Amino acid sequence: MGAPQKPLSRVVEACPPSGIRKFFDLAQTMTGVITLGVGEPDFPTPWGVREAAIHALTRGATTYTGNSGLLELRELICADLERRHGTSYRPADECLVTSGVSEGLDLALRALLNPGDEVIVPEPSYVAYQPCVAFAGGVAVPVASDPEQGYRLDAERIAEVVTPRTKAVLFGSPSNPTGAAQSAADLTALVALAEREDFWLVSDEIYDRLTYTGTHTSTAAVPGAWDRTVVLNGFSKSYAMTGWRVGYVCAPEPLAALMHRIHQYTMLCAPHVSQVAAIEALRSADPDVTEMVADYDRRRRLFVKGLGELGLTCPEPGGAFYAFPSIRSSGLSSQDFAEQLLEEQKVAVVPGDVFGPSGEGHVRCSYATALPLLEEALERMGRFLAARA
Amino acid sequence: MREILTVLEADARATPERIAGLTGIPEDEVRAAIAGWEAEGVIRRYKTVVDWDRLGDERVTAFVDVTVAPERGRGFDDVAERIARFREIRAVHLVSGAQDLRVEVEGSSMKEVADFVAQKLSGVERVTATSTHFLLRRYKDDHQLLTEPEPDQRLSVMP
Helix, strand or coil: CCCCCCCHHHHHCCCCCCCHHHHHHHHHCCCCCCCCCCCCCCCCCCCHHHHHHHHHCCCCCCCCCCCCCCCHHHHHHHHHHHHHHHHCCCCCEEEEEECHHHHHHHHHHHHHHCCCCCEEEECCCCHHHHHHHHHHEEEEEEEEHHHHHHHCHHHHHHHHHHHCCCCEEEECCCCCCCCCCCCCCHHHHHHHHHHCCCCCEECCCCCCCCCCCCCCCCCHCCCCCCCHHHEEEEEECCCCCCCCEEEEEECHHHHHHHHHHHHHHCCCCCHHHHHHHHHHHHHHHHHHHHHHHHHHHHHHHHHHHHHHHHHCCCCCCCCCCEEECCCCHCCCCHHHHHHHHHHHHHHEEEEEEHHCHHCEEEEEEECCCCCHHHHHHHHHHHHHCCCCC | CCHHHHHHHHHCCCHHHHHHHCCCCCCCHHHHHHHHHHCCCCCCCCCCCCHHHHCCCEEEEEEEEEEEEEECCCCCCCHHHHHHHHCCCCEEEECCCCEEEEEEEEECHHHHHHHHHHHHHHCCCCEEEEEECCCCCCCEEEEEEEECCCCCCCCCCCC
């Protein structure tokens, strides 16, 4: 008889597969590739954190934890946010430990949205934002940001697409893929708009510690924002803990309670051993983070300057570990550029259009790559462009 | 400005131009800072970390704990300096604990090191006892892991 004939989920089927996939398959077949295509640190998790996790496993951290996560971890998270961002959350009911920001994002959208609710997503945006809005029954409303203005959040542009159905604005700062870190002034303007038009702010701050040109402003710290902001954060990027799958969401209690409800029925809890590792990270790994950030910053300077010398201009990325240069001078589309660069010079970058139509004409390059490899990648890109000049 | 030293500590061959590019500090300031530190002795010398084992070289190192009868008014300084002047001595540290000085001795064979300790080191005036530990394997030196690096297990393209 075979599989049932009834259609599968229309919502999911309508969602195009990630544009990165095809590219990934191609890169996997090749050897000697220098990859600038990866959205994760090249550093391993600090050894002290790994050691703590190994020890925890020997002591039996192999069970479920409470749904919200270990209380000790939530207390440390809230204290850390208070210290670094000046925001205040109750560990008991305003902070939830999740399996990475990916789960936190899904929880926030499902807890916020009713069918047809609109979520404004400034582009270029992280690849998961718009599909997650759709999976939660909402409608993503993309709005292009201006590279000439460093991809700043522009409340005026956002105001143009606000409707009575606008439920939230969803953005990351610092941004994947552009590296743009939003200023307090721009966030303040956005918060004012949110208050006037009565919508939420879903603020992905996973790269908050990776800032180079100024200090990070948490959206929730902007006056008037706390009551209408969900902060998503985690350990993957700052502490080089991508594979541990541990993050957190902080939000006012009524929303946090709904997120908790979904989480308890779907995920149960974040991995126990990863929560123990996260505790150790917050307790002792700040010096490791400081060293990694200093290293990223040096690579950032070298790489962005090198791109500029190749005629691949980009606004100075203030955070994360991405540069998002324009490749228009090559005369190629971003897909063609990325594919040909991979085939001819074995350098993997991510075509900008996978982050939304406004990303066309750009590629995302991660500089979370060792300096000698970054320099070699720049040379190869130089040869690639020279062959087309 | 300390970042200049961080870069140099990791790569003694980094040029001022390169350091300027990495740190954002203007090249002439980098040059001036390095010259200043060289003059002040903040930068002692430029060093290469060599894993001699990989060349198959026979080198024998021993850590020797040395007990010293200190000298009135001079403490351990005179004895430590006398020991430090031997060519065979790689490092000398005054440490807390049961013994006084911990020194690192290097030679081309175990016999050479043993002879040095027995005939020269233990004979230095005011040295009352020695305890020798031969080094079997070096795993980390000057913050540099000498074991195989962990492979990069990241997939080549990820969102």
